[in-house]
Amino acid sequence: MASEAPGHHERLAHDDRRGDILAAVWSAIEEDGISRLSISSITKRVGCTRSLFYHYFPTKEDALQAVLDQSIDAFVERLIDWNASRVPGDIEGALDQAAHLLKSMVRGDSDHTARSVAHGGDASLYASFVHRVADRTARYVCSSTVVDFAARHEVRIDHLYETFYVLITGLIMYVRTHPDAPEETIKDIIASTLHIEGYTAKYPERRPVR
Structure with missing residues (x-):
């Protein structure tokens, strides 16, 4: 050997x-x-x-940032699992799962570090954390989920990365200040922002015609 x-x-x-x-x-x-x-x-x-x-x-801050990197890595892994488990054509099911995933991440249901950052009182640290989550999430979704969607449906938004970045940042802040917000509300916000609400049972009349 x-x-x-x-x-x-x-x-x-x-x-x-x-x-x-x-x-x-x-x-x-x-x-x-x-x-x-x-x-x-x-x-x-x-x-x-x-x-x-x-x-x-x-510094202590460097060690803390390394731990936050681990927290973000764990969320991205969950995002990758979500993307892999999507059923092609089941847009509403994917939205339901995405709303649950995002709310769980913001609330820190399985990640005490994320919850501590949100309520730790350090605005600069939290802003940096939110930026990194939104940036990595937006880049991943644009390079994977959006590509799959575009192969079957019309993408009705411009500035893909920027739209997802703003959407994710806004939802993080919304869920942070409204932790009991229904997942159905989060789902509706995602769907309407991305102009895919027509693929849900709630707004079938808005489905785009190709």
Whole structure:
């Protein structure tokens, strides 16, 4: 059996320690909230020195951003799963699922970090988080879902990326301030903004004629 490449175990150890630190950031946020996050609270959970923390992250904010990246990655993975599970032609079903997914993400039903960012009082941090979610979501949908839709139906909006970016940003803010908003309302907003409400049972008279 061929021997492992030099440095293999060192890389694993390096990655493991970085992962331990990020897991500690998650834990600290879950227990104390973002506003009370500190390097000492992180290193205490990891059982490491401040110098080791600084070896991986120049500042507390850098570690926090890395955790937020993980949160966004997890949402994008759920978005990819949603896109893969869509039934071709079932636009209403896809809208129902999209409304549920977006509301769940904003409310932080399965992600304490997203919820903490939304209610942590740091407006700049939350604005950055919303921008990154909207940007990545819009780019993914435009390169996948919209392409599939365009192969079967007329796309009735211009400025695709910009429209999706504004739609997602607006919905995030709306759900944040109206956490009990019905998913049916979110679905209607998405459908009317994208001019696809005619493909739903609610507005069949608006279906475009090709």
